[in-house]
Amino acid sequence: xxxxxxxxxxxxxxxxxxxxxxxxxxxxxxxxxxxxxxxxxxxxxxxxxxxxxxxxxxxxxxxxxxxxxxx
Numbered sequence: 001x002x003x004x005x006x007x008x009x010x011x012x013x014x015x016x017x018x019x020x021x022x023x024x025x026x027x028x029x030x031x032x033x034x035x036x037x038x039x040x041x042x043x044x045x046x047x048x049x050x051x052x053x054x055x056x057x058x059x060x061x062x063x064x065x066x067x068x069x070x071x
Contacts, residue, residue, distance in 0.1 A: 018046075021064065023039075026038050026041050
């Protein structure tokens with residue numbers, strides 16, 4: 001039971017670290033299909049969230065645009 005509680009708590013902590021935009025939004029913004037580009041952008045957004053704390057949707061979109069330009 002304790003292990004399960006820890007798993008749930010860990011998932012809740014991870015959900016707090018989600019970037020303010022989703023993979024679906026990235027695909028809409030850049031008019032791209034699911035694939036590695038979306039994953040690369042999402043990874044950068046997670047890193048931004050972890051390193052900078054809470055970020056706005058606008059900040060996340062700006063980073064996504066920078067990453068996409070360099071793909």
